[in-house]
Amino acid sequence: MKKNLIQQIDSLxxxxxxxxPFLIDFNQIREYDLxxxxxxxxxxxxxxxxxxxxxxIQNQIDDLLxxxxxxxxxxxxxxxxxxxDNKILKPIVNGE
Numbered sequence: 001m002k003k004n005l006i007q008q009i010d011s012l013x014x015x016x017x018x019x020x021p022f023l024i025d026f027n028q029i030r031e032y033d034l035x036x037x038x039x040x041x042x043x044x045x046x047x048x049x050x051x052x053x054x055x056x057i058q059n060q061i062d063d064l065l066x067x068x069x070x071x072x073x074x075x076x077x078x079x080x081x082x083x084x085d086n087k088i089l090k091p092i093v094n095g096e
Contacts, residue, residue, distance in 0.1 A: 002046055009043045060093035071095035 016035055023029050061074055077092040 005046050006043060009039050009046070013039050013043075057091045057093055060091070061095075064093065064095040068095065 013036060016032055016039075020029070020032050023032060057076055064071055064074070073096040075094045075096070077094075079090075
């Protein structure tokens, strides 16, 4: 999904940049520039993926549910040093 989102943003940006030389009104040019900046901001957010720790937990929950559909409760364990430095964050998810 993330790859598709980035491709769609790139396509929109290309379309906007392609039609920009034909603009003659200063306000339209400024508006197009604003659209380009907003698209670049959205793309940066999509690439960075600010949900990382939560996405990792969700992926583990999805995997557990694929293996056992009867699970009703999930326990998530996080180490304190992992919360301070996201580089070593490795959540542990168990299902009951």
